[in-house]
Amino acid sequence: MLDETAFDLRKYLRRNSASVTVWIALLALILFGLMRYDNFGSAYNFSSFLNYNAMFIAIALGMCFVIMTGGIDLSVGSVAAFTSVVAAYLSPYGIQVALPGAVLAGVGFGAINAFCIIILRIPPFIATLATMLAAKGGALVISGAQTISVDWGSNFTKLGMGQAFGLFPWAIVIVAGLTLALWLVLERTTIGRTVLAIGGSEDASNLMGLKVNRAKAFVYLLSGGCAGLAGVFLASGFGAGQPLEGIGWELSAIASVVVGGTLLTGGMGSIPATVAGALLLGLVFNVLNFENGQGTISFSAYWQMVIRGGFLFAVILLQSRVIARQQKVLG
Amino acid sequence: MERAMKLPQRVASMPFRFHGGIAALVALLVFNAFFTPNFLQLQTLFVNISQVATIAIVAMGMTLVIATGGIDLSVGAVMALAGALAPLIFLSDLGSANPMLGVTLAIVLPLFIAGLCGVFNGVMVAVLNVQPIVATLILFISGRGIAQVLTNGNLQTFSNPSFSYLGTGKVLGLPFQGWLALAIACVLFWVITRTTWGRYLLAIGGNERAAYLSGGPVRRVKIGAYVICAVLAGLAGLIVVAINSASDAARNGNLMELDAIAAAVVGGALLQGGRAPIFGAILGAVIIQLVKYTLLANGVEDEVALIAKAVIIILAVWVQQFRRA
Numbered sequence: 053m054l055d056e057t058a059f060d061l062r063k064y065l066r067r068n069s070a071s072v073t074v075w076i077a078l079l080a081l082i083l084f085g086l087m088r089y090d091n092f093g094s095a096y097n098f099s100s101f102l103n104y105n106a107m108f109i110a111i112a113l114g115m116c117f118v119i120m121t122g123g124i125d126l127s128v129g130s131v132a133a134f135t136s137v138v139a140a141y142l143s144p145y146g147i148q149v150a151l152p153g154a155v156l157a158g159v160g161f162g163a164i165n166a167f168c169i170i171i172l173r174i175p176p177f178i179a180t181l182a183t184m185l186a187a188k189g190g191a192l193v194i195s196g197a198q199t200i201s202v203d204w205g206s207n208f209t210k211l212g213m214g215q216a217f218g219l220f221p222w223a224i225v226i227v228a229g230l231t232l233a234l235w236l237v238l239e240r241t242t243i244g245r246t247v248l249a250i251g252g253s254e255d256a257s258n259l260m261g262l263k264v265n266r267a268k269a270f271v272y273l274l275s276g277g278c279a280g281l282a283g284v285f286l287a288s289g290f291g292a293g294q295p296l297e298g299i300g301w302e303l304s305a306i307a308s309v310v311v312g313g314t315l316l317t318g319g320m321g322s323i324p325a326t327v328a329g330a331l332l333l334g335l336v337f338n339v340l341n342f343e344n345g346q347g348t349i350s351f352s353a354y355w356q357m358v359i360r361g362g363f364l365f366a367v368i369l370l371q372s373r374v375i376a377r378q379q380k381v382l383g
Numbered sequence: 384m385e386r387a388m389k390l391p392q393r394v395a396s397m398p399f400r401f402h403g404g405i406a407a408l409v410a411l412l413v414f415n416a417f418f419t420p421n422f423l424q425l426q427t428l429f430v431n432i433s434q435v436a437t438i439a440i441v442a443m444g445m446t447l448v449i450a451t452g453g454i455d456l457s458v459g460a461v462m463a464l465a466g467a468l469a470p471l472i473f474l475s476d477l478g479s480a481n482p483m484l485g486v487t488l489a490i491v492l493p494l495f496i497a498g499l500c501g502v503f504n505g506v507m508v509a510v511l512n513v514q515p516i517v518a519t520l521i522l523f524i525s526g527r528g529i530a531q532v533l534t535n536g537n538l539q540t541f542s543n544p545s546f547s548y549l550g551t552g553k554v555l556g557l558p559f560q561g562w563l564a565l566a567i568a569c570v571l572f573w574v575i576t577r578t579t580w581g582r583y584l585l586a587i588g589g590n591e592r593a594a595y596l597s598g599g600p601v602r603r604v605k606i607g608a609y610v611i612c613a614v615l616a617g618l619a620g621l622i623v624v625a626i627n628s629a630s631d632a633a634r635n636g637n638l639m640e641l642d643a644i645a646a647a648v649v650g651g652a653l654l655q656g657g658r659a660p661i662f663g664a665i666l667g668a669v670i671i672q673l674v675k676y677t678l679l680a681n682g683v684e685d686e687v688a689l690i691a692k693a694v695i696i697i698l699a700v701w702v703q704q705f706r707r708a
Contacts, residue, residue, distance in 0.1 A: 124516070174700045175654050177454070177516075181641060182693035189689030197686065303456075303520055316514045354531035361525020368521070372511050 071313030071325035073370050078332045081339060089342045097338070099221055103289065105334040106223035107132065107282035109327055111301060112308035113234055114278030116326040117271040119309050120238075121250045122318030123169065123176035125272065128279040129301030130187035131161045133294060135283030137191050140200040140293025143208035150208055151284050158280020159273050161187055166272040170265050184302070191295035200293035211288040223285050230281070234274075235323040243267050251318025308333055311367045336363050404649060404666045404699075411673045419680045429558060431672055433550070433626065436560035437619040439668035441639055442646035443564075443571055444612030446664040449647050450575075450588045451605050452656030453508055453515035455612050458643055460526025461500050462620030462636025465493035467530040469621055470539040470630050473546060486545050490621060497617025498610050500526065505606030523640070530632035540629040550625030560622050564665065567615070572661045580604060581659075588656025645692065646671050649699040670695070 085092040111128045118125045135154040142150035161183055168179035202208050211222045238244035246267040249257040257264050282301075287293045306316075312329030314321035340356055415422040441458050448455045469489040472478050478485025500522055507518035552559035575581035583604045586594040595601045616636070624630040648654070649670055650663030674695060678688040 168697055172697070172701050174697060177654060178644075178648060178696060178700050181644065182696040184693075185641070185689045185696075186693035189686045189693070192686035192689075193684070300524075303523065306516070307520065307524075310517050316517060354528050354536055357528025358525045358532060361521050361523075361528065364524065365521045368507075368513055368517060369511070372513055 071322045071328075073367070074312050074325050074328045074332060077367065078328050078335070081332065081335050085335070085339055085342065089346070092342060099224070101334065101338055102224045103221040105330060106221075106227045107285040107289075108301070108304060108308065108334060109227050109330045110230060110278045110282045110285065111305040112312075112326050112330040113230060113323065114271075114275035115302070115305040116309045116312070116314055116321055116323060117234070117238070117247060118176070118275045119251075119306070119314055119316055120247050120318050120321040121268055121271050122254065122316075123268070123271065124180060124306070124316070125165065125275045126177065126180040126302045127161060127165060127183035127187055128275060128282075128305055129298035130184045130191065131158050131276060131279040131298075132283040132286060132301060133296065133298035134158075134161070134187045134191040134194075135280040136287040136297065137195045137200050137283075137293035137295050139208075139284045139287040140202045141194075143287070144203040144206055146206045147208050147211050147288075150287075151211070151281075154284045154287075155277050155280040158276040158278070158283065160276070161279070162273040162276020165276065166269040169272065170268055188295075188298075195293060195295040197295065199295070202287055202291055202293065204291070209288050209291060211284065213289065223289065226281070230278075231323060231327055238321075238323055243270055247271060248319060248321070251320070253319075304333060305330075307364050310371075311364070313371065332367075333360070333363075336360060404651065404663065404670060407649075407670055407695075407699075408666065408673070411670065411677060415673070415677055415680075419677060422680070425556070427676075429556075431669075431676055432561040433558040434676075435668050435672040436558065436564045437622050438639070438642050438646055438672060439564045439665045440560075440567060440615050440619045440622070441612075441643040442650070442664040442668045443568060443661055444615035445640075445643040446647045446650070446652050446659050446661060447571070447575075447584065447608045448515070448612045449644075449652045449654060450584055450656055450659035451608050452588045452591065452654075453605070453608070454519065454644065454654075455504060455609060455616075456516065456519040456640050457500065457504060457522035457526055458612065458616035458619075459636035459639035460523050460530070461497050461613050461616040462623065462639055463527045463530040463632045464500070464533075464620070465497045465617035466620035466624040466630045466635040467534050467539070467632045468493040468496060469546065469624055470541050471533065473543055474539070474541060482545070486543070489546060490549075493621060494614050494617045497613045497620075500617075501610035501613025502606065504613065505609035508609065509602040509605035527632065530635075534630070534632050536633065538629055538631045542628060547625045547628055550622045550627075563618075563622075568661050568665055571611075575659050575661060580607065584608060585657055585659060588653075588658070642668075642671060645696050648696065667699075 091097055111132065115125055115128060135157045138157045139150045139154035142153045164186075165176075165180050165183050168174045168182070169176050172179075213221075215221055238247065243263075243266070246257065246262045246264070247270070249260070249262055250264055250267055254264060283293075286297060308330035309321070309326050310316065310329070311332060312322060312325035312327075314326065336359065337356060340359065421427065441462070445455060445458065472489040472492055473482075473485035475485070478489065504515075504519050504522065507513045507521070508515050511518075548559060550558075550560060554562050575584065583594060583599045583601075584607075586597075586599060587601055587604060591601060616639075619639070620636055623635050646667035647664050648667070650665070650667030651660040652658055652663065671692065674691060675688055678691060679685075683691075
């Protein structure tokens with residue numbers, strides 16, 4: 053797979069038929085939006101949409117790596133809430149301190165996850181469930197259950213509200229860079245290949261002499277770091293550290309990864325398709341907002357949850373049929 | 384083989400099966416007896432039983448699902464849905480005209496709808512082969528939304544003594560829902576140990592492929608587990624509404640999936656499946672409730688209680704590791 057020089061589209065489609073559905077759905081929804089709404093393709097909608105969804109993409113990327121090893125990380129939402137508070141406290145020292153500080157705090161929670169899962173051998177679902185509670189409690193303790201306002205005098209809010217090179221919001225640039233880097237890590241490095249091998253069969257990977265524990269530690273630290281980054285985006289985009297935010301983010305992230313065609317059993321997965329999955333879920337909201345704005349429908353916020361669930365249902369149904377067909381072909 | 388075992392023997396071997404949990408319970412009780420003011424009073428018992436019953440009822444359903452190697456994230460949302468439906472029914476024109484019929488329907492219909500949610504989860508998992516976390520994620524997201532759409536997100540308050548009996552009634556001086564939870568536990572224990580359905584449930588969790596190849600009705604049993612879990616969650620939703628004499632779709636059952644999973648695991652359920660310790664689930668629920676109560680009664684903030692809960696979950700599973708080895 054690594055020494056593939058020419059790009060064979062047909063082969064690619066066959067290998068990734070599960071994740072192709074997400075690209076088709078994404079394109080269809082974008083076309084629908086472009087044809088139906090005047091301002092859908094405007095630069096403003098484009099950049100504000102991406103800016104808002106940057107934190108969800110960051111979390112989904114980390115989650116994708118965890119899921120590829122066959123694990124799961126339920127703590128990301130609470131960790132993002134925790135690190136948004138950390139970032140808000142560090143904001144007077146500027147972005148150069150707040151960003152690494154908050155990401156490090158996220159990595160710290162990732163380290164707790166890794167310790168529980170690798171050393172104590174606790175199932176990922178339970179271990180990260182516990183860290184989720186701990187991070188949520190921690191966020192409320194260090195913030196005193198209050199929203200913590202960031203320092204508007206420093207350069208901290210530039211990250212969430214300013215523009216890089218006067219073109220794109222910084223969050224988009226950072227997430228685009230992260231996506232590219234993680235894609236390379238997955239496809240071109242030993243640790244990336246090990247991650248996929250673990251998801252295929254952990255026992256076999258161990259017997260092959262792969263550094264299984266190192267790769268597993270890497271994915272949980274990465275996921276914690278990504279959640280930390282999302283917390284920074286949250287704090288700088290909304291001007292406050294928010295200990296009560298992040299509820300259900302882990303499930304949105306899992307949904308993005310699944311919609312992107314990655315199986316929860318691990319062993320396969322695609323970074324670009326995960327980003328597409330996150331964009332698709334975000335776009336459903338965007339389209340609903342436009343519909344509300346046009347006055348054709350007036351959906352309350354409650355309907356959005358119902359529709360989001362229904363949408364997830366449709367994609368999963370489609371995916372399970374594609375996968376079933378794929379397995380039949382492979383025998 | 385276990386069939387041949389006499390009931391007394393099984394009861395005798397039970398403390399062994401979850402001694403870690405029993406030890407934790409005893410430690411909690413002793414600590415409270417010494418340090419918590421007014422702990423050894425009937426009122427404390429009453430408050431704790433009325434609060435633990437809902438966790439215990441949901442945790443028992445969760446235990447069945449976990450026994451098949453699955454998980455059900457939608458229980459909290461199903462609670463909200465059932466809880467939102469009940470007042471809608473007995474406050475409707477029909478319900479106010481015939482109070483008896485209204486209350487009966489207000490209990491039966493929500494449980495039926497909850498059962499349908501369970502069918503949905505079960506079919507997704509057993510027939511379409513969707514992973515349980517993902518399959519139940521759908522209702523987790525949309526179930527509470529449906530409940531809020533039905534009520535427009537409003538808090539529904541009511542005064543209906545016969546419905547409120549579910550959450551405020553007393554039998555022999557103790558809360559009705561406590562007895563209800565105990566009765567459900569006895570029935571489920573019987574089902575698991577004495578019926579073929581129960582045997583298949585454990586067999587599926589032990590080795591699904593083997594259960595299928597030996598002619599077991601794998602799909603039916605799995606769907607059944609999700610249906611029972613959802614109906615029990617619906618019942619818990621009704622009890623919460625009855626306790627409060629109000630239904631709040633945004634808060635009813637919020638984070639209950641976590642409490643229920645934690646209670647099941649603390650009670651000795653294995654996430655890989657194959658074990659269904661029903662009374663363990665009750666024990667787990669009691670431990671979680673007591674920890675909450677202990678911290679609260681000693682002036683520890685709610686936030687710190689979350690961290691304590693996290694540590695308990697980790698410890699419980701860690702101890703489990705040794706028992707398996």
